[in-house]
Each structure stands twice: as C-alpha cells, then as structure tokens.
Amino acid sequence: MASAETKQGTRPKPGAELVLTIDSLAQGGRGVARADGYVVFVSGALPGDTVRARISKAKRGYGEASAVQILEPSPHRVPDRCTHDGEPCPGAPWQGLPYEAQLAEKTRHVDEALRRLGGLEGFELEPILASAQQWRYRNKLEYSFGQRDGELVLGFHRRGSWSQVVNAEDCHLATEANNRARNEIREWARREGTPAYDPDARRGVLRNLVVREGRRTAQIQTRLVTSPARFARPPVDLHTVVEGTGSGTSGPTGVLGEEFLAEDLAGLRFRISPMAFFQTNTEMTERLSELVGEAAALTGRERVFDLYCGIGTIGLTLARDAGEVWGIETVPEAIADAEHNAGENGIENARFTARDVRLGVRPLLEEAGSPDVVVVDPPRAGLSKKVVRRVIECEARRIVYVSCNPTTLAPNAAQLTEAGYRLRRVTPVDMFPHTPHVECVAVLER
Known part of the structure; x- marks a missing residue:
C-alpha cells in the first residue's frame, strides 16, 4: 500500500x-x-x-x-467581464488574466512543449498573432438545458458539474445575434412548457442547443438536440435542425428551414453542414489561412495534399496558387461541402475524397503521385504514428502543420525530424482569447 x-x-x-x-x-x-x-x-x-x-x-x-x-x-x-448567475463564464477561464499576459503564457506553453516534449531546437518561434477581437469572437457556441427551482434554464454547465446548468443571458464570447437566438429558444421552451431532459430520472425533452453564425452573411444555424418527443416548432426562421437522442445520438429526425450555413472567407463562399467542422473564430480563421498560404510558398505548379481538409477552407484558398490540390477527410458531410464549395467558387483544380486519413494516403499517392507540399490540420489528438509515417512516405519537400494542441504537435514534429525534416518556424495564433487553447502553424522542410 x-x-x-x-x-x-x-x-x-x-x-x-x-x-x-x-x-x-x-x-x-x-x-x-x-x-x-x-x-x-x-x-x-x-x-x-x-x-x-x-x-x-x-x-x-x-x-x-x-x-x-x-x-x-x-x-x-482584472475583473471578470463575462459572468452567468454571478459566476465566471466557464468558456472564459482565463478572463481574469490581462490579455497581454494570456499571449505570453500561450507563447511559453508552445515553446516549452516543443523543446521539452519534442526535444526540438533550432526553430524560429515567431511572435504570437493576437486575436482581432478579444470578445464577441465566437461564431459557434453549445448550450445545455437544465432545471433550477422549477424553471427551465439554458446556458453552460457549472464548472466541475455535469448536473447543474448556469443560465446565460448575455455571453460576451457570443455576438448579439447568437445571444438573441439562444434566448428566443429558451423563452419558447418556457412558453410551451417543454422540459429539459433529466439524465438521472431519464425523462424530459431538451438536451443541448448549438448556435452557429455566418459572421459575414448574417445567417444563423441552430441545432436542437432532444429526446424523442413531439413539440412545437422553435421560433427560429432558418437553419434549424432537430435531432432525436435515446441513449445515444441517432441523427437528424427533422429539419426546419435551410440545412446549410453560408460563410465568406478569404474571398470565397463556403457552405457549412450542421455536423461539419469550422473554426469558431472567423476573423482569425482567415488570418490562419493566409499564414498557411505564406508557409506553403506556392508558385502555381505544385501538387498539394490537404489532409483533414474539412469543408475545404485551407485547400480551396491554396488552390488559387497551386497546380492541384487533393483533400482527404473522414466526415462524408464535410467532403460533400468541400466539393460543393469548389464548384460554387469555380475552382477546378481541387479534388476531395471521403477517406480515413490513416488508410487513404497510400491510395492517394497511387492516384495523384507524390506531392510537393503536404498540409495537415488534425484534431487535438494530433497525428497517430501511422499517419506520420504515411506523411513521410509522401516525400514532400515541405510540410505545413496546423495544430490546435502544442503537446501533440511536439512529438509529431519530433518524429518528422527523425525522418530528415527540419522544423523551420512555428507561429502561434490566438484563436481563443480567455482560454488556454492556442493554434500553431509549423513549417517543416527537407
């Protein structure tokens, strides 16, 4: 013992x-x-x-x-700006830290991860790019329904609790339009007497609400997650999807209004499905795409592989300066969006395929040939060792790694350097003010 x-x-x-x-x-x-x-x-x-x-x-x-x-x-x-029911907003855990101090901490965390976890040296760590907006920057927020003192509430889980929900009236991470959509849904539910789902009692209806906004198109898309039940239509004009869940999510059971959201980015228009990934900070997503373009250093002749391509935000912006772009993504709905977005924007030198990246790189090499540049934009877990090996097999002269987690970027970059690549530079990007999360664009060359 x-x-x-x-x-x-x-x-x-x-x-x-x-x-x-x-x-x-x-x-x-x-x-x-x-x-x-x-x-x-x-x-x-x-x-x-x-x-x-x-x-x-x-x-x-x-x-x-x-x-x-x-x-x-x-x-x-500094005083907390965003509070709910008298408590600090769970989505802004660093809001008490002055913004310049937040940027310094994020830079330190990136540097320490690369040097200590990855054992990497000799790279240039560029100054962090501050967010264009410190507040009202999120284009998407997920809210939870709950009951408190017999009244339905809609907001966020109290820190450290999955059973208690703090009510949100004006979240300073969200725009006025996002706040308004959430509040309308809450008032509708109260008016109709539609109860929140109680996971302990296994009864009730309303579980979660996702509100996503096209910042440049002024469109709102809401996704309401419920238990199977019949209830009145929510008071949102467009982009409302209602899902039914039993013990797990069973997928959309009804669509109210238009299913897709449109957003303008880097001179292109993108269609976004409800389940497709799109960065939550629109203004900094555009800056991130510019950074990737600068890192790729395309001349108009290159073949580019875009791994974890999503709806094509990076690949389609690169296609304007590339010979050809080939994108892979696991989520079929995202690939459907990417193909639509290529056609919508008149881009003919980009192709997208729904494949598991772990299994799809070798077939892509056989079909397209070796790329000059590989762009990877994986989820927080980073690249598996198998995917890193497949990237190495591409024999690209340049790899642009877009990371949302420096602690997984570090071992991935170390594995690439062992294969002959050199980490040239890393640029931190603050996509998420008042949180510890930091994005990075890393450039590796051989």
Missing part, C-alpha cells in the same frame, strides 16, 4: 481542502501550486491567487484540485 509520504511532500486525501498560492500555469491552463512540496494542479485559479482548493485526485507524483474560493486574488487580476 502506498504511503501518504512522497518525495514531493505529504499527499493530501481526496476531498481535503487546502489553502494554496498559485505559482504558474501548466499546459492546459490549470494553476500550479505546492502543498509542503507536493505539486497540485488547480482548476479555476490564476498565478498570484491564494485559494481554498478541494482535492479531487491525489496521485503519487501530483494532485488535482478545484478552487472553491479565491481568498486573495492576484494583484494582476
């Missing part, structure tokens, strides 16, 4: 409450504190805060905790 004493100090028990002072921020955004030498990662706290924290996990090397009370705020804290 493990002793409560460790080399790092006395290990507290789960449920214990400690008074801790936060020293720094770890990868992922949690505060770092020490209790008699024992390291504790604290959610809901910033450097300089002294907090009362409740231990949730106590492992041999470290513990995890949540701040239950800020006893003495950091002298560098």
